[in-house]
Amino acid sequence: GGTTITFHPEFRVGTVDRRLFGSFVEHLGRAVYTGVYEPGHATADDHGFRQDVVELTRELGVSMVRYPGGNFVSNYDWEDGVGPVEDRKPFLDLAWRTVEPNLVGTDEFLQYCERTGIEPMMAVNLGTRGVAAAVGLLEYCNGEAGTRWADMRIANGREKPYGVKLWCLGNEMDGPWQIGHKDAHEYGKLAAEAGKAMKLVDPSIELVACGSSSMYMPTFGEWERTVLSYTYDIVDHISMHAYYEELNGDRASFLGSGTAMDRFVERVVASADAIGAQKRSDKKITISFDEWNVWYLESRFPGEENLPIQRDAPRIIEDVYSGLDAVVVGDLLVTLLNHADRIPVACLAQLVNVIAPIMTEPGGAAWRQTTFHPFAATARLAQGAALDLRVASPSMPTTKHGDVPTVTAAGTVDPGTGAVGLFVTNRTDTEQLVTLRHPGCALRIDGGTAVLADHEGPREGKESAESYVPVEVEAPEHGNGTITLRLAPESWTAFSGAV
Numbered sequence: 366g367g368t369t370i371t372f373h374p375e376f377r378v379g380t381v382d383r384r385l386f387g388s389f390v391e392h393l394g395r396a397v398y399t400g401v402y403e404p405g406h407a408t409a410d411d412h413g414f415r416q417d418v419v420e421l422t423r424e425l426g427v428s429m430v431r432y433p434g435g436n437f438v439s440n441y442d443w444e445d446g447v448g449p450v451e452d453r454k455p456f457l458d459l460a461w462r463t464v465e466p467n468l469v470g471t472d473e474f475l476q477y478c479e480r481t482g483i484e485p486m487m488a489v490n491l492g493t494r495g496v497a498a499a500v501g502l503l504e505y506c507n508g509e510a511g512t513r514w515a516d517m518r519i520a521n522g523r524e525k526p527y528g529v530k531l532w533c534l535g536n537e538m539d540g541p542w543q544i545g546h547k548d549a550h551e552y553g554k555l556a557a558e559a560g561k562a563m564k565l566v567d568p569s570i571e572l573v574a575c576g577s578s579s580m581y582m583p584t585f586g587e588w589e590r591t592v593l594s595y596t597y598d599i600v601d602h603i604s605m606h607a608y609y610e611e612l613n614g615d616r617a618s619f620l621g622s623g624t625a626m627d628r629f630v631e632r633v634v635a636s637a638d639a640i641g642a643q644k645r646s647d648k649k650i651t652i653s654f655d656e657w658n659v660w661y662l663e664s665r666f667p668g669e670e671n672l673p674i675q676r677d678a679p680r681i682i683e684d685v686y687s688g689l690d691a692v693v694v695g696d697l698l699v700t701l702l703n704h705a706d707r708i709p710v711a712c713l714a715q716l717v718n719v720i721a722p723i724m725t726e727p728g729g730a731a732w733r734q735t736t737f738h739p740f741a742a743t744a745r746l747a748q749g750a751a752l753d754l755r756v757a758s759p760s761m762p763t764t765k766h767g768d769v770p771t772v773t774a775a776g777t778v779d780p781g782t783g784a785v786g787l788f789v790t791n792r793t794d795t796e797q798l799v800t801l802r803h804p805g806c807a808l809r810i811d812g813g814t815a816v817l818a819d820h821e822g823p824r825e826g827k828e829s830a831e832s833y834v835p836v837e838v839e840a841p842e843h844g845n846g847t848i849t850l851r852l853a854p855e856s857w858t859a860f861s862g863a864v
């Protein structure tokens with residue numbers, strides 16, 4: 366038989382936190398320079414930030430942005446990026462072997478967030494720095510007048526504290542490539558001490574401990590267990606990072622990425638809850654999925670060690686996305702929504718130019734990649750409560766993840782307006798008719814927008830990328846208590862409706 370989805374607006378997973386639609390701007394390649402920031406660009410505001418990029422970011426529906434890294438943060442001295450710009454010195458960032466000019470730093474970033482209505486998420490350096498630098502940066506951002514770092518901010522022209530709420534305790538500290546990489550005990554102790562001190566500066570902040578850089582790290586599991594055994598009472602979230610790509614033409618495994626992500630989430634939740642159980646704690650650690658995307662990491666990226674020292678915003682990891690990539694991004698969002706109870710924070714990595722939904726040319730245009738569309742549609746339609754849909758779907762074999770469902774789905778309902786969002790992926794190469802049952806409630810599905818796998822391959826350049834547009838989907842056939850959804854082959858569809 367085919368797939369059946371059972372829908373009831375009262376069966377809920379949790380509330381969709383708006384921070385689920387976060388993104389990420391790292392000092393890497395052209396994310397900052399000629400990405401968000403390009404003074405002299407025709408659309409730049411008085412602060413040098415490109416308004417064409419701001420417009421697209423708004424349309425994308427990004428709620429929050431993580432900054433300044435990523436691997437970059439682990440050797441970054443934040444003090445170099447504040448104060449009069451003419452006094453700032455360039456430094457050699459070892460993560461990407463790039464000369465960082467320090468023209469954009471903490472104040473420029475946080476003020477850009479304020480002007481655009483985006484919530485900032487900051488990361489502190491626990492690679493080459495430690496407790497004092499973390500505390501200093503937090504005080505610089507959130508402190509009231511009268512102490513050293515807060516007064517430095519005020520001297521730099523900013524009276525009011527920024528009130529940054531979300532803080533990452535380092536980045537991917539389990540990764541041997543990380544500058545200042547640590548084992549789980551070293552990192553766990555440092556994160557606990559930095560976090561303890563930071564909450565003494567500002568008890569209202571939320572802290573993220575580094576989880577594993579991917580589910581395939583050799584230390585995965587043990588890393589979470591050890592780190593949380595030190596930090597459980599201090600932190601609020603543990604991070605997850607995951608990137609997926611089509612390797613060696615294995616299309617089925619790539620299309621099954623959402624299921625791999627799903628299992629990864631369940632494993633991290635289990636690891637966190639095991640520590641909570643041992644501690645007899647009522648507290649639940651939630652997940653900050655602060656890096657996720659499609660990234661052709663293994664097949665296209667040469668590896669950091671091969672990078673020559675570069676300057677002037679080099680083109681690094683500017684992946685060009687296909688329609689198939691857009692389908693997978695949509696499906697990864699389905700997984701995030703289905704875990705809304707445990708994932709309040711997530712960041713599509715990244716925002717501009719670097720594995721990004723938005724691309725720019727220096728001095729030229731800004732445009733949407735294929736992956737822009739599923740993110741924008743989900744951020745717009747997924748409002749209110751995430752639903753506990755029951756999806757009964759045949760499975761398909763994959764080399765990498767074993768059997769995975771052929772159809773996946775997530776749903777939302779806005780309790781205030783009754784607006785419904787329904788997000789459905791067809792991973793098969795044939796059209797699927799899906800029966801949407803809604804016993805005991807009236808449901809109307811109006812139609813939607815779909816992204817289709819694109820057999821023409823990547824779409825390089827503005828014209829080519831912009832010729833990829835989502836397809837309008839007509840209102841489906843409504844029966845008595847059932848609705849029949851028609852899903853195009855290898856597609857992801859966002860339907861809107863109402864109860």
Ligand code: AHR
Nearest residue numbers: 391435436437536537714
């Ligand atoms: O997003 C690109 C890089 O991927 C980040 O710097 C790092 O945290 C991850 O490995």
